[in-house]
Ligand SMILES: NC(=O)C1=CN([C@@H]2O[C@H](COP(=O)(O)OP(=O)(O)OC[C@H]3O[C@@H](n4cnc5c(N)ncnc54)[C@H](OP(=O)(O)O)[C@@H]3O)[C@@H](O)[C@H]2O)C=CC1
Ligand SMILES: CC(=O)[C@](C)(O)C(=O)O
Ligand SMILES: [Mg+2]
């Protein structure tokens with residue numbers, strides 16, 4: 001097999017990268033009807049598998065789990081996830097032959113062997129679904145021509161796919177039908193019903209392509225969503241402790257700070273997040289983010305370029321072949337960081353204090369969101385997709401850090417995302433070395449010690465105009481307008 005994207009002429013590459021249409025809510029009027037009475041068999045009861053299955057069942061659909069023999073024999077976590085939630089669990093031989101839709105929710109590294117094992121058992125004309133385009137695009141997996149192949153990709157960690165559904169909302173979702181595998185022309189109906197079943201239609205669904213999804217998803221996770229939050233956590237914690245701030249306070253400010261400041265982002269974009277700061281702090285955060293964007297832009301460009309030309313996938317697959325040596329080594333290193341090893345202190349921090357004492361964190365989120373958005377759209381990703389993949393998903397990732405720090409984030413996201421997060425972190429930590437030397441506690445840990453809270457009006461007007469005029473704010477205003485069911489997280 002070869003990288004499918006690289007076999008295409010530029011014209012088709014651009015066409016596929018540009019597939020992105022925001023779907024009107026009326027297109028989901030049939031709800032889950034196309035899947036009613038159909039057997040949905042999920043392979044892999046992990047982050048996406050369990051949580052998507054819970055949502056689909058609550059939406060009235062018939063969901064069961066086909067697990068690999070050792071998971072059943074050893075009663076592994078995936079077996080516990082499925083059985084403790086009352087799902088039918090069986091082997092591939094038990095469940096696949098009668099399945100109408102097989103949901104491949106195993107790790108990307110396992111997709112080729114899993115699909116090869118399952119395809120011969122699938123009945124004529126069944127449907128195979130993915131939640132990420134890697135296997136089809138980066139590996140060029142060929143699927144039996146009588147099978148329908150679709151993608152329903154939540155732009156969100158598995159745990160929050162469930163959490164937002166339970167709140168009565170959902171998470172932005174990209175759907176696609178693999179053009180080489182839609183023999184009965186039913187792929188779109190199945191994908192739409194699946195997106196309604198997970199609750200994605202309440203947040204927003206894009207008619208996308210396997211290529212557009214994979215080239216944006218890899219970028220989001222390797223930069224703002226996971227990489228920046230990891231790098232920012234480590235740098236901000238070490239700086240605060242170095243400057244004499246109580247380690248427990250520093251740990252708590254970061255662990256819960258990302259969630260607090262990015263909740264403002266989720267509701268009102270970068271503008272609202274910075275509006276939560278005092279005027280002097282807003283200008284300080286703006287200036288820091290501009291500095292960060294200049295320093296980090298080459299790294300964002302490199303990651304996007306490596307994703308587009310297949311270098312990232314090739315390098316990651318070399319690690320797959322090397323028993324995940326880098327992934328496991330970087331995971332172990334992360335666990336040894338001071339931030340991870342310092343529990344959040346038993347100290348009260350008010351919602352506003354997270355902003356006032358987290359100016360640098362706000363600056364890092366602004367810089368990462370804008371850079372990721374700018375770089376994706378420059379590479380041919382359409383604005384709606386870039387918005388979901390940069391701004392909207394950041395608070396959803398921050399929710400995982402609030403639960404159990406970087407450990408929880410890296411355990412909940414896919415192994416592919418975790419690998420990309422560490423790749424970014426390894427490059428960005430040294431890149432920000434000089435920048436961090438000039439950082440003091442007024443922007444992280446203590447807040448500005450303001451004698452004079454006055455600001456220069458011309459500068460403030462300039463900053464406010466710059467905030468509001470960034471393209472991520474324009475598309476964000478439109479897309480958030482369709483999120484009528486958005487709920488507070490607490
Ligand atoms: N994690 C996330 O939030 C997101 C993930 N995705 C995509 O969703 C898909 C699933 O990812 P994710 O939920 O993170 O996966 P997880 O790593 O959470 O879960 C994978 C599951 O698959 C099982 N599994 C592992 N290897 C095999 C194998 N060889 N054969 C059969 N089952 C196996 C594991 O169970 P056991 O080891 O017990 O057998 C585990 O339950 C991926 O394509 C990913 O890119 C998309 C969006 C977000
Ligand atoms: C959670 C999500 O959307 C990621 C980061 O793309 C992933 O886990 O692969
Ligand atoms: Mg993603």
Ligand SMILES: [Mg+2]
Nearest residue numbers: 217221414417
């Ligand atoms: Mg991903």
